[in-house]
Amino acid sequence: MSASASGKMDINEVFRGGGRSVEWLDAINKASIVMLAETGLVAPALAEKIAPLLAPGTLVTDVGSVKAPVVESLAPIFKNHAHFVGSHPMAGSEQTGFAAANAGLFDDAVCIITPDASSTPEAVVAVAEFWTLLGSRTSELSPAVHDEVIALVSHLPHLLAATLVNLVCSQNPNSLNFCGNGFRDTTRVASGSAEMWSEILQSNREALKKSVGGMIEKMREALELLDSGDETRLNQFLTDAKTERDRLKTRK
């Protein structure tokens, strides 16, 4: 999940600082690390603007939820100005804004570092050290592998949660008056910013389409299990899932 929800924000508005002073832009040449927390559409324009202002050797990273297109567009922009290495902290919630800030947000969370051919080993180490200092466990994946993995464990679950809410509302909206914590947890992420998530899902649509197609196939399998009345096989299906899900309890 990325930390910002301002996908449609006018880039000029970012620089006007919404009426606030813009010292951050004047001060950016003193930064040793710069974190881009804008979504994919805005990030290149922001990068073009700040790249020439950075001191040589500045480390730049981002927190976007889709990596291949972002790394592809940002790496060349920063190439002659700074060291860019993408990162994706697997932390956050459906909430946005300063009121949702949480000092322990990154504790024990996985942060995926996504170097590409242009990344220097020193920059990769430095970005990993930054996230480790914040409490995260870091791991490296190529941008393309990252996008496949995250399609499965983040983008698909988000789309499933939204689809489930929409299904209940179309089949029997009154049912929502009777839901328990199971439904609430299963659909929590559907409360995330629709604007941010539609951009994320579109940016990773090829990997996500594969995951959604796989999910539809797997649900047909589950439907066939129900249809067969074979409780032993249904029990095995649920046992397989429980075994793997239980393993997640022992690691954050």
Add this chain to the structure above:
Amino acid sequence: MSASASGKMDINEVFRGGGRSVEWLDAINKASIVMLAETGLVAPALAEKIAPLLAPGTLVTDVGSVKAPVVESLAPIFKNHAHFVGSHPMAGSEQTGFAAANAGLFDDAVCIITPDASSTPEAVVAVAEFWTLLGSRTSELSPAVHDEVIALVSHLPHLLAATLVNLVCSQNPNSLNFCGNGFRDTTRVASGSAEMWSEILQSNREALKKSVGGMIEKMREALELLDSGDETRLNQFLTDAKTERDRLKTRK
């Protein structure tokens, strides 16, 4: 969710009390309310055993997650001995056993009371009062409507969570090392007892099959949205889900 996971327990073992003394059976004629916390398969045998022992006018209820078949089998058994009214507290977790006990479990949770034609109005009121005393908000549904509603907001989410875990394990098991809280919440219920849940899902298979079929259709719609590249429609799909899911935040 039902409170017990002993679907396959030998009914005689229940009465032997697993080697413990069986004073509860001797004392049951002094009870003014009896709560059956066994799953569907065991409940009728248990009901047959205790019904003749109950004092006239005893109130009997249960906590099962599927109501039509349970009410249909239990109501005639208790008919000449006690007042049976089914109930389903929408509370619980993926955990089982005494260690998972929680004094606030029923606070503000919905408890669905499912009277049928044989229920006396006094018994329905008394069961509702019992759950209200425990902190729940009660609501009435017929057993058949209950089963349709719960197929959508409990049984389908459970099957979706298990299916998602199984999909990830079949497509890319390594992905589980990179999941964040979104995946954890979406799949939490898949850690529930596989034995209990396969019995629940099978007991409600007709309503559940309709929900699963609807979900597959809705996911095809989402896939088509992704395929079209129409971000406005995808944004609307996610906005519709967010609007409804946000409403759940203001009520427990």
